[in-house]
Amino acid sequence: MRVSRFLSKTLRQDPGEAETASHRLMLRAGMMMQMGAGIYSYLPLALRSIKKIEAIIREEIDAAGGQEVLMPALQPIEAWQQSGRDVAFGDNMFHVFDRRKREMVIAPTHEEAITLIATANVESYRDLPLLLYQIQTKFRDEPRPRAGLLRGREFTMKDAYSFDTDQEALDVTYQRMRIAYRNIFRRCGLPTLEVEADSGAIGGKDSHEFIMPAESGEDTVLVCPTGDYAANAERATSVIPPAPESAPQEMTLVDTPGAKTIADLVDSMGITEAQTLKAVFYAADKEVVLVTIRGDIEVNEVKLKNLLEVRELRLATPEESVAAGLTPGSTSPIGLTGIKRVGDKSIQQGNNFVAGANQADEHYKNVNYPRDFEVDTIAEIGTSKAGDGCPNCGAALDEVRGIEVGHVFKLGTFFTRTFGGDYLDDAGKLNPMVMGCYGIGVTRVLAAAIEQNHDDKGILYPAPIAPFQVHLVALNADKEEVSTAADATYAQLLELGYDVLYDDRLGESAGVKFNDVDLLGLPVRVVISPRNIKNGVVEVKRRRDDESAQVAAADLPATLAAALAQDEL
Numbered sequence: 206m207r208v209s210r211f212l213s214k215t216l217r218q219d220p221g222e223a224e225t226a227s228h229r230l231m232l233r234a235g236m237m238m239q240m241g242a243g244i245y246s247y248l249p250l251a252l253r254s255i256k257k258i259e260a261i262i263r264e265e266i267d268a269a270g271g272q273e274v275l276m277p278a279l280q281p282i283e284a285w286q287q288s289g290r291d292v293a294f295g296d297n298m299f300h301v302f303d304r305r306k307r308e309m310v311i312a313p314t315h316e317e318a319i320t321l322i323a324t325a326n327v328e329s330y331r332d333l334p335l336l337l338y339q340i341q342t343k344f345r346d347e348p349r350p351r352a353g354l355l356r357g358r359e360f361t362m363k364d365a366y367s368f369d370t371d372q373e374a375l376d377v378t379y380q381r382m383r384i385a386y387r388n389i390f391r392r393c394g395l396p397t398l399e400v401e402a403d404s405g406a407i408g409g410k411d412s413h414e415f416i417m418p419a420e421s422g423e424d425t426v427l428v429c430p431t432g433d434y435a436a437n438a439e440r441a442t443s444v445i446p447p448a449p450e451s452a453p454q455e456m457t458l459v460d461t462p463g464a465k466t467i468a469d470l471v472d473s474m475g476i477t478e479a480q481t482l483k484a485v486f487y488a489a490d491k492e493v494v495l496v497t498i499r500g501d502i503e504v505n506e507v508k509l510k511n512l513l514e515v516r517e518l519r520l521a522t523p524e525e526s527v528a529a530g531l532t533p534g535s536t537s538p539i540g541l542t543g544i545k546r547v548g549d550k551s552i553q554q555g556n557n558f559v560a561g562a563n564q565a566d567e568h569y570k571n572v573n574y575p576r577d578f579e580v581d582t583i584a585e586i587g588t589s590k591a592g593d594g595c596p597n598c599g600a601a602l603d604e605v606r607g608i609e610v611g612h613v614f615k616l617g618t619f620f621t622r623t624f625g626g627d628y629l630d631d632a633g634k635l636n637p638m639v640m641g642c643y644g645i646g647v648t649r650v651l652a653a654a655i656e657q658n659h660d661d662k663g664i665l666y667p668a669p670i671a672p673f674q675v676h677l678v679a680l681n682a683d684k685e686e687v688s689t690a691a692d693a694t695y696a697q698l699l700e701l702g703y704d705v706l707y708d709d710r711l712g713e714s715a716g717v718k719f720n721d722v723d724l725l726g727l728p729v730r731v732v733i734s735p736r737n738i739k740n741g742v743v744e745v746k747r748r749r750d751d752e753s754a755q756v757a758a759a760d761l762p763a764t765l766a767a768a769l770a771q772d773e774l
């Protein structure tokens with residue numbers, strides 16, 4: 206593509222509205238254009254990368270046995286009423302009405318539609334396993350669309366769904382998909398962590414996320430440096446730090462004037478957080494719940510929600526706490542009855558704790574569980590953090606921030622039971638098919654790739670997903686010797702099968718052209734200039750390298766191939 210004919214123009218200045226690197230750089234590089242909040246037109250630079258990512262996904266999912274379909278975005282609401290997800294999705298789903306005032310939705314996902322397809326086409330175990338996928342536009346009415354393609358209202362997803370005879374068969378499909386996902390991200394040139402993920406209140410089913418490490422990521426992952434454990438922090442388990450233990454002492458009430466927080470107690474009593482207990486009061490659906498946990502550990506609300514099997518969980522208000530007989534600032538499980546009490550397993554490690562007394566300006570010291578208070582349930586509901594021990598080997602866990610780009614999980618039989626998705630087994634008996642679900646945010650992969658791969662000058666594309674592999678720059682292109690040599694190089698590289706962006710502009714300075722090279726971030730730059738022509742060389746520089754190399758024109762193909770291969774994982 207000749208830059209002189211190219212649609213997109215780069216911007217000299219950063220667009221004001223962009224919050225993240227990918228959003229800012231994609232707008233500045235002319236990759237996309239915003240049409241509304243969270244809604245973008247993809248211009249050629251973005252679309253070329255998206256198509257490359259899609260091609261890699263198609264090859265790997267096809268190789269895993271997938272068959273591509275394309276389901277409608279516009280759907281009658283009845284299927285969603287049948288699954289109950291019209292309510293579950295709430296305001297996140299777009300609703301429209303047709304001319305006969307019938308309610309329709311613009312689908313945010315396709316479990317209902319795919320289950321109807323499988324139900325209509327699968328008769329017996331001979332038709333299974335079945336793996337169907339699509340690459341399609343999804344719509345979600347995000348409350349706060351932000352960060353460009355990272356959280357938009359319209360985006361491209363690859364969603365795949367598997368149908369198997371039973372759990373064991375699903376295990377096999379699930380493993381195959383995990384391997385396909387690893388292949389996809391490796392072939393895109395994007396280092397990605399595969400981590401254990403929360404699988405919701407139903408529990409017991411596998412769920413893994415694929416997280417691309419990036420500073421701007423919203424997800425926190427805990428990773429064992431030995432490589433034997435990685436999990437999303439919201440579901441990670443760990444070996445918590447030890448707390449001091451000594452011979453149990455008698456529980457006594459002490460005056461703690463003004464002490465309302467764990468930090469106040471630590472300061473005034475000369476103890477560590479691990480020698481305190483905190484009591485946290487939650488409103489869980491209609492019920493009130495008191496959680497007791499060691500003072501140095503935070504409650505993990507995802508784990509607590511799964512344990513309680515509730516839809517909504519939030520901290521109780523001070524008014525609700527008082528109404529339940531608690532004293533904010535000195536909330537205590539001691540002597541408390543009549544409400545549900547949950548204890549984190551950390552209260553079993555350490556002793557002679559300082560805890561609340563349910564009286565203002567008083568605490569108990571030497572509190573020991575279970576001698577001095579009771580709980581109804583004891584479970585692991587603490588938040589694991591960096592420095593905690595790996596649950597497999599005990600090594601200190603590292604914390605990594607990242608962006609979720611893929612998710613695989615075992616869905617079970619909810620949708621096949623809902624839509625009558627039965628098959629006949631080899632004994633002639635009807636059983637519901639067992640489903641798995643596998644998503645990749647295609648446009649999100651592009652944005653995440655830029656979050657992961659950029660510097661202060663611009664993007665640093667991994668070669669496999671770069672919109673063009675080579676940025677060919679003609680300096681002093683108004684000189685005939687330059688335009689002739691550059692045109693010939695352009696033709697040669699196209700002939701060799703490279704995607705080339707050719708900056709053939711006559712009026713622009715070397716500075717402007719090199720700034721665009723850095724901003725657009727194509728993997729390799731090739732420069733044709735009067736001086737290079739005189740020396741019989743072309744200049745080749747990888748975007749990621751500081752130094753350029755002068756190579757004989759005849760050696761250009763080999764040099765390029767070697768430079769691009771360096772991005773392969």
Ligand SMILES: [Zn+2]
Binds near residue numbers: 433434599600
């Ligand atoms: Zn480990």
